[in-house]
Amino acid sequence: MLLLANLAFAAEPPPTAAIVPDSASRTVADDDPASFRVTVVPGVGLNADPDQVVDGFSVGGIGMARELHGFDAQLGMSWVDGEMSGFQATFGLAEAGSVDGWQVSSGVSWSRGDVRVLQGGMLSVAEGSVDGVQIGFANLALGDDSEGVQLGLFDLAGGLRGVQGSMVNVAKQVRGAQIGLVNVGGDVEGLQLGLVNVAKTSDVSIAPLNFVGDGLHRIDVWTSESAVVSGAIKFGSKNVYTLIGAGQVNMTQPWWTFGGGFGLHLPVGPLWLELDDSVWALSQGLLVAPGATNKLRLQVGFDLLNDHIAPFAGVSVNTWAGDGTVAPRALGIPESRDAGHHFVSWPGFQVGLSF
Structure with a gap:
């Protein structure tokens, strides 16, 4: 009888450890978000x-x-x-x-x-x-x-x-x-x-x-009432450009002009219109005259040779402001003074080529 009891006890499987599901192994932090912590x-x-x-x-x-x-x-x-x-x-x-x-x-x-x-x-x-x-x-x-x-x-x-x-x-x-x-x-x-x-x-x-990259990149050469020859580079987007240039006032005196400004370029069919405003200074060698000319220009041009060259012409309104010691060429518009400053205004023109 004792032998049978021992065999029966040995036949019983040993107790096994409880299997804990993965979800139960998560920390308290996973199931219970903290509302305050330090x-x-x-x-x-x-x-x-x-x-x-x-x-x-x-x-x-x-x-x-x-x-x-x-x-x-x-x-x-x-x-x-x-x-x-x-x-x-x-x-x-x-x-x-x-x-x-x-x-x-x-x-x-x-x-x-x-x-x-x-x-x-x-x-x-x-x-x-x-x-x-x-x-x-x-x-x-x-x-x-x-x-x-x-x-x-x-x-x-x-x-x-x-x-x-x-x-x-x-x-x-x-x-x-x-x-x-x-x-x-x-x-x-x-x-x-x-x-x-x-x-x-x-x-x-x-x-x-x-x-x-796809904007305006041009070189202009022109003559005007203010300078016998001028040149400028124009660069910017398709419709808005920056103008930087220089020119020689006449062939007999060593006066130069240089300046820059901003403008609008508007294609109109085979033609284009440009309106720009710029400021130009006068110099004689390294000596810069005490004053400057403001130029407001309106001009029209048309492209030739697959847009590689464009003749243009236009008109301008010019105003010189200085101390009276130097004045540019004026066409029939009287001078004026204000608190010691010297003003000259005149209409102008420009004719040239754009490359």
Whole structure:
């Protein structure tokens, strides 16, 4: 009997450990988002698990979270692996998978995805697109479908519908405006306004130095009532150009004139019209006369030889302002004085060739 009992006991299978489903192995942080936490460093503090989902307030020194929905302020670094919706601020690095709200830092603000609303810092980087505002010394929106405003010292965008306003603006495609000292764009549907503009295509480009791939690039030579021969280069977009030129007043005296301005070029069938305004100074060697002439010109031309040469002619309204020691040629319009200044106005003409 004792032998049978021992055999029966041995036949019973040993107890097995309970199998815990994967879902039960998740941390409390996964199932219970923190509404408030304080972190000294990741893992140290109140609700300081770096895999924590935060749905509320988070403050501290260096904070890491899987997601954040609410308010996060850290002294050193705030790192969110996934979505950050709300407000994220730090003195060092503010980083998130994507931003739907405000991400600001006195150092670097970085989003590995898209940014909505606002991103600001010494360096602001969105690896995706921006729908809102980027403010910083340097702003980078690397996506091709950003919409909003970039403001800083240096702006870079893949594709932007909106405005870039900084000292240097660079974009692959712009629908809106680039306003700064140097503007570089691929295809610009809108305005470039600065000191130096460079673009593959541009609707309106206004700058002393204007370089547009499919724009206006011409050399003009003409004679007028003010100078026996003048020459200028015109460059810009298809309809707006910069004019820089020089001329010799007459063949008997060593007086030269030099100046520049801006104008409009308007094709009208086989002809084109141009209206420009420019300012010209007089010089004799290295001596520049105390005064200048403003010229408002209207002229018409037509292209020949596949647009390689164009005769043109037009009229002008001229006003010289100086101290009275030197005056250009005047055609029948009396002089006037105002508080010691000398003014001469006269109508004029120009006839020339554009290459």
